[in-house]
Amino acid sequence: MNGFILKGDIIYSKNREELLTFPGSYLVCRDGVSEGVYRELSDMPEDLRSFKLIDLSGRLIIPGMTDLHLHAPQYGFRGLWGDMELLDWLNIHTFPEEARYAELTYAENAYKIFIKDMVITSTTRFCAFSSIHREATELLMDLTEESGLKAYIGKVNMDRNSPDYLCETTDESYEETLRWLSDTEGRHYKNVFPILTPRFIPSCTDELMKKLGELIEERGLPLQSHLSENKSEIDWVKELCPWSGCYGDAYEGFGCFGGHGNRTIMAHCVWSGDEEIGLMKKNGVYIAHSPSSNTNIASGIAPIRKYLEKGLNVGLATDMSGGTTNSIIRIMTDAISVSKLYWRLCDETKKPLTFPEAFYLATLGGGSFFGKVGSLEKGYELDAVVLDDSKLETPMDGRLSLAERLERYCYIAGDSPVEHKFVAGQKLF
């Protein structure tokens, strides 16, 4: 039996509205899974008390966070937009840079930087697009596996409306996908799993989408893509799939929109209408809310309050490099910020996200895509990060509650490295 005890100021979500706070308490890990939090050592079952105690008194201990959507090969140019919207930004910045990942030495250098930086954020799990290149995708999966982070990673599919230098034939795209899946299976990863990633409907022919839908039906693979980010994009999909009721219905028509137990993530959903919302609800689709990206590319503000009211699955995402930051803590505060503007400027019936709600989305909201992940409650895989707020000096020291200390840390130090990280009970640092 393998276990340890972390002592510190522990916080996790009781539910969407409420934080549980445990000052100076004990979080127990056995075989990678939480045995729960105890306020006193003496409250703990006797067999756990012999575990090694790691004393982190005065530090904040919170669940690891999930980044539900990002593009790993875009990491190098985050923070560069000029003044572009989605479709221009893809053609001018994104596609030329992604094309470089055909070259493995370039990809290796770039992905090592990406992983090194991800390791020190609050993220313990992520879902990533790679590029169309099978070999670079496998390399990214190898590097992620070694890092100890857990992730779904996908080889991108693109067989139309893409520049020549970054476009596959339909057969090539499908064959390379099959080969990538079989290579991946052969590597027996513990931390990394494949996820189908057609870029978005404008980049994939009907034939390719249908083949991917069949793969999902055969093998139960998860899928992630983009949905209703930008109004021009939505109009384009309507032209490309005139038979569809809405953008989401186009994915549905190809068997690529969840349902039947198949897990699906759709990034953005800024402009989803009632039909699309109904389909997402029916199929259990996860929305990857990307407030930083939606602002940077001037897409708009996703109505997250509405989605929560309807009972949809929502998690948070950096969407690098539409989004700037690699930190889901920063994305939490961005999500709150844009929800305040949505409430003020768009719909005063949709009240802003609260801090506990944003924290829930960052942890349990996205974590549940990975199973029992995103909480420190007994029975959850033990993903935890440790935050040091002692350097954020304030004359109010000693007068702040645990929840206030956490809120303050997230707003002020959201982009800072965490102090320690545990993924499924494994200490990364």
Next chain:
Amino acid sequence: MNGFILKGDIIYSKNREELLTFPGSYLVCRDGVSEGVYRELSDMPEDLRSFKLIDLSGRLIIPGMTDLHLHAPQYGFRGLWGDMELLDWLNIHTFPEEARYAELTYAENAYKIFIKDMVITSTTRFCAFSSIHREATELLMDLTEESGLKAYIGKVNMDRNSPDYLCETTDESYEETLRWLSDTEGRHYKNVFPILTPRFIPSCTDELMKKLGELIEERGLPLQSHLSENKSEIDWVKELCPWSGCYGDAYEGFGCFGGHGNRTIMAHCVWSGDEEIGLMKKNGVYIAHSPSSNTNIASGIAPIRKYLEKGLNVGLATDMSGGTTNSIIRIMTDAISVSKLYWRLCDETKKPLTFPEAFYLATLGGGSFFGKVGSLEKGYELDAVVLDDSKLETPMDGRLSLAERLERYCYIAGDSPVEHKFVAGQKLF
């Protein structure tokens, strides 16, 4: 003759739309003032070449920034809002904390933290509200003077609609203001100057406002206050000053809205209408644009593009602790972000701020309130900060222009400490 030369990658604004970039060039300082930037040592007048050269090759050298509005006694609780709007937030968080500054030992501890943190940001000049307490205000001025930062700092006036524990009588407020001004004069500060700071019209009686207006007329003092931040606040001012055409006109009625060569800063201006805009234009009022604060307290988005089109004076402000960050670099990117949402959600004729525009607002826009400040051009006071972007690894290294490196630094590392700082030619670190 006292001077030095900084060698590095130099950037400053040519005008509102355009950045000037000088890779591996030489910035010369003589007696605290810029002698200009030279691409080669040999381009430099001979008498300057003997100055000591400080080699910062590979580093970004930019003008110091101006934070045009903040509340120093609120620094301790930045990042704590719960879910409040302006008026609740004042009563629940702000006023009780500000009241503590009656106690000098509390104020000293708090202001030392504030100044220590400000020194390492990109800010070289700021305009601050203190609290109503004269002694604590003088202490803040002493600490700022010692730090080498330059600032306008004001003792706050509040004689109505304020909690008992944070409310002056009209006479007391006026007398304490006079005493503070004479104490300040006696201290012969080099870096710090007084600025009148009536909190806002709801907190100050007509009588007090008139007396402050008379002080401005007599002594030519600058003034800063708050304007049109929140709709409930605007309605309240309309009730309190039913004779006024708009909120700005209420200040104007008391002689507290600039004009006649008197300099005035008004924070926020989220909801200013045409009459108010006209008055600000006529009187040369500076708008302290505070996007982080306006978002956090759910006030809205100030239409900065409109103000720029009308030729108004605009600078940037953290507005701590309505705003979270102490970094004007972060405020630059926040200003761009909210302007994108304004364009998308409020008015598609008002195009988003560009990166060069936001940089201009952060440097020359606010700096001009202090005189020839905010540029590295010959003749400007030499405020400069040095940024190290070498740790922000990217596979695109060597392919980014100077302007792209700066944009990337601002988006990714906006909250990070700067590497070196010079204020009017004095090296702080």
